[in-house]
Amino acid sequence: MQTLDIGEVARRSGVSASALRYYEQKGLIASVGRSGLRRLFDAGVLERLALVALGQAAGFSLDEIAQMFAPDGRLRIDRRALTAKADELDRTLRRLAAIRDGLRHAAECRAASHLECPTFRRILSAAASGAMDTPRRRRPRSPGPAEAAGA
Amino acid sequence: MQTLDIGEVARRSGVSASALRYYEQKGLIASVGRSGLRRLFDAGVLERLALVALGQAAGFSLDEIAQMFAPDGRLRIDRRALTAKADELDRTLRRLAAIRDGLRHAAECRAASHLECPTFRRILSAAASGAMDTPRRRRPRSPGPAEAAGA
DNA sequence: TTGCCAGTTCAAGTCGACTTCAAGTCAAGG
DNA sequence: CCTTGACTTGAAGTCGACTTGAACTGGCAA
Numbered sequence: 491m492q493t494l495d496i497g498e499v500a501r502r503s504g505v506s507a508s509a510l511r512y513y514e515q516k517g518l519i520a521s522v523g524r525s526g527l528r529r530l531f532d533a534g535v536l537e538r539l540a541l542v543a544l545g546q547a548a549g550f551s552l553d554e555i556a557q558m559f560a561p562d563g564r565l566r567i568d569r570r571a572l573t574a575k576a577d578e579l580d581r582t583l584r585r586l587a588a589i590r591d592g593l594r595h596a597a598e599c600r601a602a603s604h605l606e607c608p609t610f611r612r613i614l615s616a617a618a619s620g621a622m623d624t625p626r627r628r629r630p631r632s633p634g635p636a637e638a639a640g641a
Numbered sequence: 642m643q644t645l646d647i648g649e650v651a652r653r654s655g656v657s658a659s660a661l662r663y664y665e666q667k668g669l670i671a672s673v674g675r676s677g678l679r680r681l682f683d684a685g686v687l688e689r690l691a692l693v694a695l696g697q698a699a700g701f702s703l704d705e706i707a708q709m710f711a712p713d714g715r716l717r718i719d720r721r722a723l724t725a726k727a728d729e730l731d732r733t734l735r736r737l738a739a740i741r742d743g744l745r746h747a748a749e750c751r752a753a754s755h756l757e758c759p760t761f762r763r764i765l766s767a768a769a770s771g772a773m774d775t776p777r778r779r780r781p782r783s784p785g786p787a788e789a790a791g792a
Numbered sequence: 793t794t795g796c797c798a799g800t801t802c803a804a805g806t807c808g809a810c811t812t813c814a815a816g817t818c819a820a821g822g
Numbered sequence: 823c824c825t826t827g828a829c830t831t832g833a834a835g836t837c838g839a840c841t842t843g844a845a846c847t848g849g850c851a852a
Contacts, residue, residue: 497828504771507829508811516809526818527830537756540769547773548740552809565755572748579741583734589699590730597723604716605688618691620655622698648798658799659841667839677848678800703839793852800847810836817830822823 493522493530503539517556518542520563541565548575585622588613644673644681654690668707669693671714692716699726736773739764 500507513519514529519538521529538559545555560566592613601607605614616622651658664670665680670689672680689710696706711717743764752758767773 495829503769506811509809511830512810527816528818528828529830536769537765540765543771543773544740544743544765544768546809547736547768548744567747567755569748572744576741576744576748579737579744583737583741585698586730586734586737589695590727590734592695593699593723593727593730596718597720597727604718614688614691614695617695617698618654618687620694622694646799657841660839662800663840676799678846679798679848680800697839796849796851798848801845803843805842806840808837812835813833815831818828820826822825 492533494533494535495525496529496531499531499535499539503536505539505543513539513542513552516552518552518559538563549579550575588616589622643684645684645686646676647680647682650682650686650690654687656690656694664690664693664703667703669703669710689714700730701726739767740773 494502496507496510499505499510503510505513510519514521519531519535519542521535522532523530541558542552542555545558546552550558554571558566558568558571592610595607595609595613596604599607599610601610604610645653647658647661650656650661654661656664661670665672670682670686670693672686673683674681692709693703693706696709697703701709705722709717709719743761746758746760746764747755750758750761752761755761
């Protein structure tokens with residue numbers, strides 16, 4: 491199997507070289523050797539990176555994702571953790587949907603002040619009660635990936 | 642109208658005193674005066690905090706939320722921004738729903754290895770293509786609020 | 793009058809996921 | 823042979839939203 495240098499992996503995966511080194515430190519990926527100082531990666535790293543991206547998208551931290559790989563590199567799925575995360579996503583989805591509706595309402599509502607609009611006040615009190623605690627913002631991530639992991 | 646000290650506001654709103662001072666620095670809330678060194682807040686601050694919480698839940702940064710209050714303290718709604726955020730939430734919702742389904746599938750799928758499961762591979766390639774870039778994780782936030790802002 | 797305790801200030805620290813920087817290495821091309 | 827430029831390292835910096843720490847203040851009860 492061909493080996494790729496870090497720049498090649500970066501290009502194909504859309505993950506920056508510095509991030510790749512960071513991932514290696516964290517044990518998320520491994521290089522298969524060196525050419526001088528340069529890391530060489532097996533093409534399989536692209537699939538691995540896709541798994542990492544998927545885990546991140548699901549809301550797992552890099553450390554949690556690292557747990558999902560057995561020392562031998564195989565996938566070690568914890569079904570309980572996945573189900574728990576799916577349930578958490580369900581809750582998040584409900585919360586975000588409510589907020590989206592609230593935003594659309596606020597953008598259209600013609601009440602003199604939103605504070606006088608019953609719908610808005612209902613949403614507001616939900617927020618005040620902590621029922622809507624923070625989701626967290628997505629990153630900028632600009633670079634055009636380019637169809638990694640031949641799936 | 643009665644005034645509240647910072648501890649009282651913290652208790653009623655579920656927002657820590659240090660966060661309240663931070664919000665004041667940022668111009669998100671204002672105290673109505675002092676008693677010695679101690680800030681005094683008008684009870685209206687609770688509604689204001691509910692608005693802040695709502696903005697955060699919607700994914701606005703504190704700076705963006707600050708923009709939504711006119712200098713006089715009234716709400717200054719930018720309908721365009723709200724609609725844009727609602728649209729963004731729609732995209733996020735779709736993405737998260739897809740991932741949730743993927744997680745549930747992965748938790749139940751009996752393929753020898755997930756990497757051999759077509760459904761999983763499809764999801765994986767979506768992740769690899771960057772189509773699923775990160776949502777961002779919710780904070781711990783433990784303290785039991787207690788029904789602030791009499792809405 | 794004293795001493796407590798909740799408040800105050802400003803500076804620095806935290807967390808996660810990276811990025812950036814300075815200084816150094818090395819393989820290949822001219 | 824020498825330059826170039828993509829790589830290497832470790833340390834430090836970034837961002838947002840707070841928290842924590844140290845040193846201090848001041849109103850109120852005993």
